[in-house]
Amino acid sequence: MGKVTGFLEYQRLQEASEDKESRKKHYREFILHLSDDEAKVQGARCMDCGIPFCMSGCPVDNIIPDFNDLVYRQDWKAAIQSLHSTNNFPEFTGRVCPAPCEEACTLRINDDAVGIKSIEHAIIDKAWEEGWVGPQPPSHKTGKRVAVVGSGPAGLACAQQLARAGHGVVVFEKNDRVGGLLRYGIPDFKMEKWLVDRRLGQMEAEGVEFRVNHVVGQAPVGAGNKQAKPVSPKKLLAEFDAVVLSGGAELPRxxxxxxxxxxxxxxxxxxxxxxxxxxxxxxxxxxxxxxxxxxxxxxxxxxxxxxxxxxxxxxxxxxxxxxxxxxxxxxxxxxxxxxxxxxxxxxxxxxxxxxxxxxxxxxxxxxxxxxxxxxxxxxxxxxxxxxxxxxxxxxxxxxxxxxxxxGFVSPVQAVLDAFGVEKDPRGNAKATTDGEACYLTSVPKVFAAGDMRRGQSLVVWAIREGRQCARSVDEFLMGFSELPR
Ligand SMILES: Cc1cc2nc3c(=O)[nH]c(=O)nc-3n(C[C@H](O)[C@H](O)[C@H](O)COP(=O)(O)OP(=O)(O)OC[C@H]3O[C@@H](n4cnc5c(N)ncnc54)[C@H](O)[C@@H]3O)c2cc1C
Ligand code: SF4
Known part of the structure; x- marks a missing residue:
């Protein structure tokens, strides 16, 4: 635990931000992460609860009391290891997550929550600055190939986990750039896009192949990329051992x-x-x-x-x-x-x-x-x-x-129809998240994750689904999996 009396002694601190009149003149991020000393004090506010309710609020099950304590002790390297053990992309969630963990923090009953999101933001930014985040290529290749359709946070998390398990992963994206709504939804002033590019560099070094301007199973819709090359589901099913549908929920209300x-x-x-x-x-x-x-x-x-x-x-x-x-x-x-x-x-x-x-x-x-x-x-x-x-x-x-x-009503139906995937009553790809063969759709070897499965949601839920789906695909391909649940 951080400091036994920390929550009594210290106030919650908001991250510093640029003045609102001046930030309106540009599109850059304007929120600064906490300094090491500030983060230490915020970490000290954590009570290391017997039942850490914060974790029950966190869709990726971040081990929050542990990294709060590690930051209090200024052991940043161990803090990023803890954070990365549950979340592939803390630099995204540390910026845009609405932080359900903080609403669940015990201090929230009658006080301000521990600044969990700001601590996460500080840990991951420091880790990149210090050069602690690098590619983790697999030690062996399985010879199996997986196609991931859609490169939002669900597709990216899934692809990274599968590549680290040794599978050959190709991500198909209909847009001209990778990232889904991280790239072409969330504005730069909330999250700058070089952050996405930096992760893509890591993923490419781990063996993930990205094919942009490739639309799977449907014609581009709305303001979509008219140049995208069509790819038939039949071709994907013939060339890959498994397919993951993570195309988001793009049909607007x-x-x-x-x-x-x-x-x-x-x-x-x-x-x-x-x-x-x-x-x-x-x-x-x-x-x-x-x-x-x-x-x-x-x-x-x-x-x-x-x-x-x-x-x-x-x-x-x-x-x-x-x-x-x-x-x-x-x-x-x-x-x-x-x-x-x-x-x-x-x-x-x-x-x-x-x-x-x-x-x-x-x-x-x-x-x-x-x-x-x-x-x-x-x-x-x-x-x-x-x-x-x-x-x-x-x-x-x-x-x-x-x-x-x-809001968004559902995924674009054409891609689900092209694969013949059964849908839930809201038009999402139907697949359970528990039991055996979770994330598997009604079509053999076709899985679904993220907004395409759960409907319009959050980046952190997309990361969770991508990670869990990867484990399920790995089990399907190998008969067992060492990827985290
Ligand atoms: C404007 C906006 C702001 C948001 N802000 C926040 C926020 O601040 N915090 C937060 O937590 N959440 C936010 N969200 C929600 C969050 O972005 C989504 O829940 C999350 O991105 C879903 O991830 P995903 O990977 O499932 O899908 P997406 O991010 O939607 O990615 C799907 C990708 O699949 C591609 N694709 C779709 N069909 C095909 C096909 N047939 N072939 C090839 N590629 C295909 C799409 O082009 C897209 O790139 C926001 C959403 C919007 C729209
Ligand atoms: S609920 Fe709050 S105080 Fe308790 S362990 Fe989690 S972050 Fe710390």
Whole structure:
């Protein structure tokens, strides 16, 4: 354990960040990891609970009390070994995870949680800086070959685990760059993309092959990569000993009200990746900007918040975010500890400036000459989980750009249909996560993991599923597996 009285003596410390006016002028990350001394003090706050509830909140089962203690003792090398034993990519989760572990931390009952995410961030950044993270190529090759379809965090974690177990792994990605939503969803100001490239370098050195611009079993959809070369499921099944489907949940939820066809109404994912491309230095990126516009973001989650941050960086005239549900309470403790509470979450993008409005229903998009000009909306009343419109509460708000960020319905069905994979009632690839043959779909030797299996979720869940799926594939191929569960 860190310091016996640490949690009584020390306060939780937020990571330092650049001032909100100056950070809005660029797309770089603006949160600094803790210094060694700061991390030591934060590690000292951990009580090393008999039952570490933090771990039950962490989807990858990070061994949190251990690395808190190791950082308190300044044994950073052992800390990164502990962290990497459960999580392939702590530099991603240390930046973008909503940290369910912290809501589950025992201190959260009546105090501020241990700053677990900030400690994770400090450990992994230091480990890379010190040169402690290198390729771990397998000592032997099995001669088996696995195709991974989709290069988001689920596909990457799965590919890395399988390559380390000695299998020949090829990752097929329909986009022109690897990374899934880490690359073309999450903005650079939350997570810079050289972090993804650095991991890819490690994975290539471990033997993983990446084939970008290859779309498996479907034609590219929406703003997808029209240049992608089609790859048939039949070919993959013939050439590989196992196939992992980790193509994410890319079908966005639409808002089919009157005026939906107007120019200037876009899905968030037709807007956000364009900025990631510009930051990456791409030329001829489609001209869709929020600059000088009255932007209305519909949907109150992470994706909506990313639209807010990006619109402010473009120089929008105003940014408003609508949410259908009522405003959750602004809690400073967790009343449903150790579970995940519904509470007001104010992201760094919200802090940079946005009008947030709750219990709002969109009635109509109002246009002029085919272009969006305003939104007609109404206030809602929620009773016993049911909503009704508040009479006389309709209002009209000017809007030149509307971004739909209401979540994702399911994976694109075409790829699942092309493999003939059975689906669950929500249209996800059906596969269990326990018992024998977990992550295996209804089609022999075809596995599924990440958002494609569980539906729209989080980076940390994708990493967990990728790791666990890798173990299941390894067992399937070899009859046993030494990969962690
Ligand atoms: C804008 C946005 C912001 C988010 N922010 C956060 C956050 O801050 N924190 C967090 O924890 N989570 C966040 N999420 C959720 C998180 O990014 C996802 O849950 C996670 O990336 C899912 O990982 P995945 O590997 O299952 O799929 P994805 O990351 O979606 O990757 C799937 C990949 O498969 C490829 N693909 C799909 N079909 C095919 C095919 N047929 N052939 C070849 N390739 C294919 C896709 O092009 C894509 O690259 C965010 C999501 C969005 C949309
Ligand atoms: S629940 Fe909190 S205090 Fe207890 S071991 Fe985990 S991080 Fe430390």
């Amino acid at each position: 639409d808002l089919p009200v009157s005026g939906r066809e107007l120019d200037g109404i876009h899905f968030a994912m037709d807007f956000l990746p364009l900025q990631n491309r510009r930051v990456a230095g791409d030329k001829n990126v489609e001209d869709l900007w929020a600059s000088g516009k009255h932007v209305v973001v519909i949907g109150g989650g992470d994706t909506g918040s990313d639209c807010v941050g990006t619109s402010n960086r473009h120089g929008a005239a105003s940014v408003t975010q609508f949410e259908l549900l009522p405003m959750p309470p602004d809690l400073d403790r967790n009343p449903v500890w150790p579970y995940w509470p519904q509470r007001l979450r104010t992201s760094s993008s919200h802090e940079e400036g946005a009008e947030r409005d709750w219990s709002i229903g969109t009635k109509e998009f109002i246009g002029e000459d085919g272009k969006i000009k305003a939104i007609k909306a109404v206030r809602l009343e929620w009773k016993d989980g049911k909503m009704s419109e508040l009479p006389g509460s309709e209002f009209v708000l000017p809007a030149d750009l509307v971004l739909l960020a209401m």
